[in-house]
Amino acid sequence: MLASFPNALPIEGFIGGLAIGLAAAIMLLALGRIAGVSGLAARAVNIADGGAPRGIAIIFIIGLPLGAYVTSLFMGAIETNYPESLLMLIIGGLCVGYGTRLGSGCTSGHGVCGMSRLSPRSLIATIIFMLCGMIIVAAMRYFGLIPA
Amino acid sequence: MSLVIGLIAGMLFGGGLAYSGMADPARVRGFLDIFGHWDPTLAFVMFGALLPMAGAWQIQKLMKRPFADVQFSLPDTKKIDRKLVIGAILFGAGWGISGLCPGPGFAGIALNPAPALTFVAALLLGMVAHKFST
Secondary structure: OOOOOOOOOHHHHHHHHHHHHHHHHHHHHHHOOOOOHHHHHHHHOOOOOOOOOHHHHHHHHHHHHHHHHHHHHHHOOOOOOOOOOHHHHHHHHHHHHHHHHHOOOOHHHHHHHHHHOOOHHHHHHHHHHHHHHHHHHHHHHHOOOOOO | OHHHHHHHHHHHHHHHHHHOOOOOHHHHHHHHOOOOOOOOHHHHHHHHHHHHHHHHHHHHHHOOOOOOOOOOOOOOOOOOOHHHHHHHHHHHHHHHHHOOOHHHHHHHHHOOHHHHHHHHHHHHHHHHHHHHHO
16 A cells, blocks of 8 residues: 555554544543644733633643653654755744734644534635645756755 | 643643654645645645644534633634635745744744744734734
8 A cells, every 4th residue: 555655654643643532522521522633822922812711722832742741752763854955944943833823723723623514614724724835846857955 | 720721731742743753844735745745744734734623613512611611712713704715825934934833833833943033034024013003
């Protein structure tokens, strides 16, 4: 399977995805909330006024690196190839931060929670951000900003 | 109690991101790189995540209130407006440029602190910029 994509991780991806979906299901069924990371992050640092109780937002956001750390204890080093360019990290972060607030969500909120709820808003948002990401990456490849 | 649940959910989410390879910005960008070395992994992650959540929404419909809270607090906006579209365009652009979205950004703090914190700092700054521009 997937012989044409030797680097793909279909099994790990699916299992990791199940964990992410389970986390979102726990947030929904136990706490009655959407597990949208951008919204919870904004709430955690008091940028958003409404939304989840601040304690829950803070502890969820702290849980993200903690869970990744525990996983690395079991799996060994986890590959993280960040862009070498500081500018790409900063411009990327600024766009993601502004865009997720304006568009009310990111990959988790719209992509996972909203699409599974068949929300047209989330479906549209997910299609747009995926397409836009693909166009940007294609442009970066065209201008030689991504290594061949 | 709700804090313990929040911590478990956050850790499960962060663990899932790390295990699935989504903590690697190069892999995430690989999914968006359809004219380059396309990496389909993110599609499997998405599929895996949608399954439990699709079930959870069905269960949610039958519940009067969540297990550990007094009521559900769910978005009820239906409007597909300019804010949604422009926000998604901006987010998609930043996602493509960096290979990072908010979840992997925070999860990465434990794995590769310097670049992850740089991204997170810019992300929060972008959120503040939005708050003061609207």
